[in-house]
Amino acid sequence: MNLINFKDMPLKKKIVMIAVISTSVSLLVACLFFVMYERLTYPNIRLQSLSTWAQIMGNNSTAALTFNDHKTAEEMLKSLKANPHVLSACLYDTKGKVFAQYKRDKDALGYFPIATGKEEAEYSMGSLKVIRDIFAGGERVGSIFLETDTEEMKSRLENYTLITLLIGLLSFLISLLVASRLQRYVSKPLRQVVDRMKDIANGEGDLTKRLEVSGKDEIGDVAEAFNAFVGKLQTVGEMKLDLISVVSHQLKTPVAEINGFIENMLEGLTGEINPRQKRYLQEMRLIGRENYRLIGDLLNASKIDRGVVTVDLKPISAKEVVTMAIRDYEQILEQKGLRLLLEGMEEDMKLYGDRDKVVEALRNLLNNAIKCTDKGTVTIRLGSEGDKGVIEVRDTGIGMNGETMGRLFTKNRVLGKEAHRSGAGLGLYISKHFMMLQKGDVSVTSEEGKGSCFKLSVPKMKKQEGAAA
Amino acid sequence: MKKFRRFIFIFVLATVLPVFGQVSEYAVKAAYLLNFVWFVNWPEKVYDDEDGAIEIGILGDDPFGDTLDNMAKGKVINGHSIIIRRFENFDEGQAEKLRKCHLLFICYSEKNSLPGILRILKGAPVLTVSEIEKFPLLGGMILFDQEGQRITLAINPKAAQKAKLEISSKLLQVSKIFRAE
Numbered sequence: 001m002n003l004i005n006f007k008d009m010p011l012k013k014k015i016v017m018i019a020v021i022s023t024s025v026s027l028l029v030a031c032l033f034f035v036m037y038e039r040l041t042y043p044n045i046r047l048q049s050l051s052t053w054a055q056i057m058g059n060n061s062t063a064a065l066t067f068n069d070h071k072t073a074e075e076m077l078k079s080l081k082a083n084p085h086v087l088s089a090c091l092y093d094t095k096g097k098v099f100a101q102y103k104r105d106k107d108a109l110g111y112f113p114i115a116t117g118k119e120e121a122e123y124s125m126g127s128l129k130v131i132r133d134i135f136a137g138g139e140r141v142g143s144i145f146l147e148t149d150t151e152e153m154k155s156r157l158e159n160y161t162l163i164t165l166l167i168g169l170l171s172f173l174i175s176l177l178v179a180s181r182l183q184r185y186v187s188k189p190l191r192q193v194v195d196r197m198k199d200i201a202n203g204e205g206d207l208t209k210r211l212e213v214s215g216k217d218e219i220g221d222v223a224e225a226f227n228a229f230v231g232k233l234q235t236v237g238e239m240k241l242d243l244i245s246v247v248s249h250q251l252k253t254p255v256a257e258i259n260g261f262i263e264n265m266l267e268g269l270t271g272e273i274n275p276r277q278k279r280y281l282q283e284m285r286l287i288g289r290e291n292y293r294l295i296g297d298l299l300n301a302s303k304i305d306r307g308v309v310t311v312d313l314k315p316i317s318a319k320e321v322v323t324m325a326i327r328d329y330e331q332i333l334e335q336k337g338l339r340l341l342l343e344g345m346e347e348d349m350k351l352y353g354d355r356d357k358v359v360e361a362l363r364n365l366l367n368n369a370i371k372c373t374d375k376g377t378v379t380i381r382l383g384s385e386g387d388k389g390v391i392e393v394r395d396t397g398i399g400m401n402g403e404t405m406g407r408l409f410t411k412n413r414v415l416g417k418e419a420h421r422s423g424a425g426l427g428l429y430i431s432k433h434f435m436m437l438q439k440g441d442v443s444v445t446s447e448e449g450k451g452s453c454f455k456l457s458v459p460k461m462k463k464q465e466g467a468a469a
Numbered sequence: 470m471k472k473f474r475r476f477i478f479i480f481v482l483a484t485v486l487p488v489f490g491q492v493s494e495y496a497v498k499a500a501y502l503l504n505f506v507w508f509v510n511w512p513e514k515v516y517d518d519e520d521g522a523i524e525i526g527i528l529g530d531d532p533f534g535d536t537l538d539n540m541a542k543g544k545v546i547n548g549h550s551i552i553i554r555r556f557e558n559f560d561e562g563q564a565e566k567l568r569k570c571h572l573l574f575i576c577y578s579e580k581n582s583l584p585g586i587l588r589i590l591k592g593a594p595v596l597t598v599s600e601i602e603k604f605p606l607l608g609g610m611i612l613f614d615q616e617g618q619r620i621t622l623a624i625n626p627k628a629a630q631k632a633k634l635e636i637s638s639k640l641l642q643v644s645k646i647f648r649a650e
Contacts, residue, residue, distance in 0.1 A: 060639065062639055063508060063639035063642055064639075064642070064643050066501075066504045066507065066508075067501060067622060067643045068497070068620070069642075069643035136504075136507050137507045137546055138547075
């Protein structure tokens with residue numbers, strides 16, 4: 001496991017790792033203590049049993065010692081052969097002289113310790129040794145010495161180690177399993193909160209939705225706090241939309257009135273105007289119209305955001321839509337010295353959609369095309385693709401790169417090159433929504449420096465719809 | 470140097486021991502006699518009281534001298550002190566006293582009176598010990614025998630059993646056993 005990356009590790013891995021490590025460590029410590037305890041106490045237990053054994057053997061050899069019978073004593077010691085762990089044994093008489101002896105390995109050197117008349121038990125040099133006095137009716141008749149190897153202890157310790165390792169491995173696996181199941185209770189709710197936060201931060205989340213609060217723990221608190229935060233955000237958003245809606249609504253009428261007066265003055269209804277006045281008024285008319293569009297865009301965008309836009313679907317004529325859309329732009333085209341080309345107008349294509357909204361969308365496209373083009377042509381072409389009618393607006397303007405195209409139809413478009421040319425930048429956002437509402441679409445192809453081509457598609461009228469109309 | 474010392478020690482021991490052994494044949498036998506008390510159980514009623522003394526009788530010409538008396542002096546075995554009694558050459562009049570002994574050593578001098586001795590002891594809980602050849606075959610219980618330098622024991626367990634004496638299996642282990650009567 002790479003501990004260096006522990007900081008960057010996902011929470012669920014951290015939880016699993018913490019659980020597994022703490023389990024393993026505590027188990028290891030416990031096992032270590034057991035093994036240590038075993039190592040410390042087992043020799044004593046063995047020595048005790050060896051000592052008991054020596055006493056029994058000694059007790060059995062009292063007669064042999066008392067009546068000086070070496071043969072019987074030796075035969076008795078020979079019975080130790082049955083236990084292969086006994087290395088050597090020996091009986092001493094009362095004076096400490098070796099009386100009888102036994103060696104497992106005939107050739108083993110094995111000096112027998114000189115009996116000091118003291119009882120001893122020791123664990124050293126890989127063997128266990130005891131010396132016990134032998135009594136017959138309260139009188140010491142000799143001593144016995146027994147020595148065993150430590151193979152039994154070794155194999156016991158090996159078994160212990162093996163068992164410890166097995167238990168360690170098993171508990172490691174179990175804790176891994178349990179922890180990876182239990183970690184979900186922590187990481188999953190947190191993941192949800194984090195995902196939701198990211199969505200909101202990216203402006204993609206639905207502000208009306210609330211997180212499910214999974215419990216009363218810290219994560220639950222975070223979820224709850226975040227829900228409150230989103231609620232606030234939603235309120236602020238709504239307030240913003242309301243404000244835009246109210247303000248634009250209030251602005252729309254006066255601006256329309258000003259535009260009307262300008263129009264009247266240009267028409268000469270207020271008397272003769274000199275050429276300079278006319279130029280100024282024309283300029284004002286342009287600005288006025290632009291403002292009116294801007295306010296209209298804001299109003300539409302706020303309507304879309306509040307979800308209060310409705311469409312009125314009717315059979316409409318594509319030709320009529322184009323005629324209506326270009327009406328306000330002929331003058332500007334003329335002023336900028338651009339040529340407007342109309343193609344495919346011969347056929348009277350019938351569409352099924354909301355006329356005003358298609359016209360609005362087409363106006364937006366046209367507006368953009370004119371803004372972005374300084375010389376050359378703007379072409380409007382009618383055509384059809386499958387069951388859709390298509391209105392294309394092609395210009396020979398500055399065009400755009402792929403990156404720009406990607407965020408073209410969003411509200412938060414940060415404008416690059418064309419920034420100085422545009423208004424609020426809401427036109428395409430509105431157009432897209434308007435077209436989507438009537439099962440149509442807006443798409444774009446463009447090449448930087450050569451111009452763009454926007455395409456509106458609207459469902460064609462079907463026969464029964466036409467009959468109904 | 471250490472090895473040399475050990476060699477000297479063993480050498481001295483090897484020269485002294487046989488002499489020591491020869492001198493102390495009856496000392497060993499006396500010790501054995503006392504040791505028998507460890508390995509034999511008498512019926513409870515043979516003691517005068519709980520701490521009653523164990524009586525060891527010597528019948529005939531005593532070969533022990535004062536060795537046995539010195540060894541027995543102050544010795545307490547299983548809570549019983551030891552009393553040594555000596556009897557003149559056997560005659561029937563001693564029967565009562567002989568039957569009261571716990572252990573009776575029959576000296577070689579009584580070889581010819583043996584059948585009579587054993588007859589009057591019949592049924593009494595007296596452990597009989599002797600040096601007389603074939604003693605166990607003749608109805609005695611323990612014989613001091615000799616195997617080279619070593620003093621060995623031969624036991625007739627059946628005779629002991631008849632006298633209601635329990636001889637420890639440990640003692641039997643180090644002895645030659647006579648099954649025959």
